[in-house]
Amino acid sequence: MHCRGNRRRHDVRLLGALLLALGALCMTKPASAQMYDPRYPVCMHVYGELVGDRMDCIFASIRQCQASAVGIPATCLVNPFYAPRPAHPGRPER
Template identity: 60%
Template sequence: MSALALVLMSVPARAQIYDPRSPVCLHVFGELEGERMDCIFSSFAQCQAAASGRPATCLMNPYFAQASAVPPARTGRRVR
């Protein structure tokens, strides 16, 4: 049993990745599925459907790179 524990400890853990293209993350926790963050959802409804019946919750992605709604600044020159 201790040999298995040594092997598991020597394998590098998978890094949590927050995909900046997706606004909603599914935080899965618990012993059965392991703890992880899946930032692959475009809406809360989509995430909640995936979380249904599982030890999970939906969160806003803090690294979501939202497209800017502000138009680019004008230079003051008019084109005729």
């Protein structure tokens, strides 16, 4: 009988630890992808129930973004994470 009591206590502790771990896991946020693509200077923030809410950073200029945004609920904005590529030096002249 004494062994049964210890085993039951162990099982209850294990169950409590598992529930605590599961609760902690449920409270964590999922990792999110980079919202702004640093390769492009302009982003379009698209929003609304029909098209969803997203950030499209695929534009070279505000004008290009505005032309693409016609007819959809969107706003064009400067990409705060834009990182232009360094210019490649040309061939040295001889």
